[in-house]
Amino acid sequence: MADTRDIELTVNGESRSATVETRTSLGDFLRQALGLTGTHLGCEHGVCGACTVLVDGEAVRSCLMLAVQAKGREVTTVEGLSNPDGTLHPLQDAFWRNHGLQCGFCTPGMLTSLAAFLEENPDPSEREVREAISGNICRCTGYQGIVDAALDAAKTMREG
Amino acid sequence: MKPAPFTYHDPTSAAEAVALLGAHEDAKLLAGGQSLMPMLNMRFVVADHVIDLNGVEGLAGINNTGDALEIGAMTRQRDLMRDPAVAAKAPIMPEALEWVGHFQTRNRGTIGGSLCHLDPAAELPCLMAAYDAVLTVEGPDGAREVPFTEWPLAYMIPNLGPDELLTKVTVPTWAGGHGYGFSEFARRHGDFAIVAVAALLEIDGGNISRAAISVGGADVKPIRLEEAESALAGQAAGPDAFKAAGEVARQIDAMSDTYVTSAYRQRLAATLVERALDKAAQRAGGSA
Ligand code: FES
Ligand code: FES
Numbered sequence: 001m002a003d004t005r006d007i008e009l010t011v012n013g014e015s016r017s018a019t020v021e022t023r024t025s026l027g028d029f030l031r032q033a034l035g036l037t038g039t040h041l042g043c044e045h046g047v048c049g050a051c052t053v054l055v056d057g058e059a060v061r062s063c064l065m066l067a068v069q070a071k072g073r074e075v076t077t078v079e080g081l082s083n084p085d086g087t088l089h090p091l092q093d094a095f096w097r098n099h100g101l102q103c104g105f106c107t108p109g110m111l112t113s114l115a116a117f118l119e120e121n122p123d124p125s126e127r128e129v130r131e132a133i134s135g136n137i138c139r140c141t142g143y144q145g146i147v148d149a150a151l152d153a154a155k156t157m158r159e160g
Numbered sequence: 161m162k163p164a165p166f167t168y169h170d171p172t173s174a175a176e177a178v179a180l181l182g183a184h185e186d187a188k189l190l191a192g193g194q195s196l197m198p199m200l201n202m203r204f205v206v207a208d209h210v211i212d213l214n215g216v217e218g219l220a221g222i223n224n225t226g227d228a229l230e231i232g233a234m235t236r237q238r239d240l241m242r243d244p245a246v247a248a249k250a251p252i253m254p255e256a257l258e259w260v261g262h263f264q265t266r267n268r269g270t271i272g273g274s275l276c277h278l279d280p281a282a283e284l285p286c287l288m289a290a291y292d293a294v295l296t297v298e299g300p301d302g303a304r305e306v307p308f309t310e311w312p313l314a315y316m317i318p319n320l321g322p323d324e325l326l327t328k329v330t331v332p333t334w335a336g337g338h339g340y341g342f343s344e345f346a347r348r349h350g351d352f353a354i355v356a357v358a359a360l361l362e363i364d365g366g367n368i369s370r371a372a373i374s375v376g377g378a379d380v381k382p383i384r385l386e387e388a389e390s391a392l393a394g395q396a397a398g399p400d401a402f403k404a405a406g407e408v409a410r411q412i413d414a415m416s417d418t419y420v421t422s423a424y425r426q427r428l429a430a431t432l433v434e435r436a437l438d439k440a441a442q443r444a445g446g447s448a
Contacts, residue, residue: 003167022168022210025201044161045198052264058238059264064197068168069214113264134349135262 007071011036012080020067027051029067030077038078038108042137049136052109053077059116078108081115091115091153100149102140109136114150122158126151163200169211174219174298174327177211181323182300184209189325191234191273194265219272219327224249229331233272237284238263240271249333250291252340252358256283259342262350272326278316278381280415281352283344285312286376288329289384290358296328303327312381334370337445338362341436345428353377354420355428357409359436361397363444368392373405373433378414378425385409385433392437397444402437406430 008017011034018033025044030036030053042048044063051062054076081089091111094100101107110133117124117132124132129150130143138146169187171177181187187209190196199205213219219234224245231240240246241254260266260274260283274284275295288295288308295306300323311319320326344356355377362370371392373385388408395401407430414425 002165005168021165023163023165023200025162025197028162044201046194046265049262049264058267060267061194061264063201064193064265064268066168066193066197066212068170069193069212117263131349132263135264 005068005071007068009070009072010074012076018067022066022068024067025063026053026055026065026067026070026075027062029070030062030075033067036077036079040105040108042105047137048106048109049113049133050106050109052112052136054112054116057116057119059113076112078111081111089115090156091118091149094149094153094156095146098149098152099145100141101145106136106138106140110138110146114153118150118154118157122154124151124154129154161201163197164203164206166200166207166210169209170215171211171213172215172217174216174325177213177216177325178298178300178323180209180211181325184211187211189213189276191276192236192269193273194261194269195273195277195279213325220270222246228333231271231329231331233275233326233328234270235272237261237266237269237271237274241266250331250340252290252342252360253287255340256287256342256344256356256358259283259344259346259349259353259356271329275311275329276318276320276326278312278318279352280315280380280382281354281356281377283342283353283356283376286353286356286374286382287342287358288331289376289382290360290372290374291331292372293332294330295326296330297321297324298327299324309384315380334360335362338370339440339442339444341439341443343432343436343439345432355425355432357429357432357436359433359440361392361437361440361444363397363441366396368395368397368401371405371437373409373437375409375412375429375433378409378412378429380415383412388433397441399434399438402434402441405437406434409433 003022040050042050053062188207190212220232223230293308339361341359344353358374360372371389376382388405409429414422416422
């Protein structure tokens with residue numbers, strides 16, 4: 001019989017509870033149990049970064065964390081970045097304006113990673129931005145638009 | 161790409177974790193999960209039991225005793241990078257940790273996890289070799305201490321019994337103003353090193369009084385260049401001495417694999433030793 005646990009956690013500000021199979025990753029749980037399909041799983045072994053979500057404000061790979069380990073924690077997915085009224089997060093807005101995405105597969109991981117990064121480094125250099133997303137693979141853009149968007153968003157966020 | 165079914169355990173004390181290890185055959189300890197989870201997902205590892213250490217009390221934290229840093233095995237790599245005592249007493253650690261994976265994996269990855277996984281090219285084992293760190297391991301009969309020289313038994317096999325748990329790493333710190341340098345070559349930032357070098361120097365009036373050089377990635381475990389270290393002692397810190405140390409590194413019986421030959425690793429080791437020593441000398445306070 002499957003090994004399960006009951007968990008309670010906060011996702012994008014809402015408290016959720018569920019019974020999870022203990023081997024289920026946080027990423028699969030978010031997508032399959034909660035229907036939050038904004039989080040993308042690419043490689044499922046920690047390499048591509050597409051599955052990045054914030055757990056208690058820190059960016060982590062949701063394919064390398066079990067859902068049961070998120071018990072009692074606060075999880076933010078890409079769906080939780082925009083404002084409650086639907087207006088975009090400055091990063092999302094900057095990605096849109098700077099052509100920071102093409103197919104969009106890597107985008108949720110880029111946005112969550114950069115959101116956490118800019119929180120700590122509000123005024124990064126281009127090099128620092130590139131290093132921050134060095135663990136996020138994009139097969140489309142060539143990164144230039146993403147880097148431009150990150151620097152643009154940083155500026156917007158600094159100027160409040 | 162999903163783990164095979166397992167029974168999950170979340171002990172709250174080290175003693176409980178050790179008891180679970182003793183009670184279950186085929187159990188795996190889960191620390192930060194940045195190596196074990198990929199292996200479980202890909203079913204390179206299939207375990208009947210997974211014992212999660214993330215809820216164990218007292219396994220994380222950094223204690224500065226004055227002449228050593230006592231680091232709990234479950235201390236996250238990210239916390240080591242942010243810790244003021246680590247930055248002051250062992251500044252090579254945050255420098256080397258920049259090379260460990262990516263910031264998202266360092267948020268979960270732990271020092272103990274890296275030392276137990278013991279990838280030959282991982283940065284933390286290389287650093288711990290340079291420091292002659294001492295590892296505290298707890299088992300059913302209590303705790304024992306393992307000097308780092310006795311930690312790697314073979315390729316990716318630590319000196320850890322099936323019912324033992326790594327709880328603490330003690331890093332003896334060097335004198336204030338010591339020089340330090342970490343140099344690495346990897347194909348992409350965040351990849352495991354092809355070769356990595358950690359160098360520590362104490363310089364007194366322009367002359368080297370103490371040196372430690374550790375080379376990771378070249379062999380199945382980190383290698384201390386003891387011959388080079390003793391040759392450096394008493395010498396003027398400068399390019400000639402560092403080049404000679406690099407030549408010692410070139411003699412390492414280096415591994416070769418599909419991508420990188422042994423000769424290439426030897427050449428890298430020589431160059432990176434020189435670079436790490438040069439960086440260390442420039443940073444050594446009031447000298448060179
Ligand atoms: S799916 Fe998690 S890092 Fe690729
Ligand atoms: S936009 Fe397609 S992978 Fe990045």
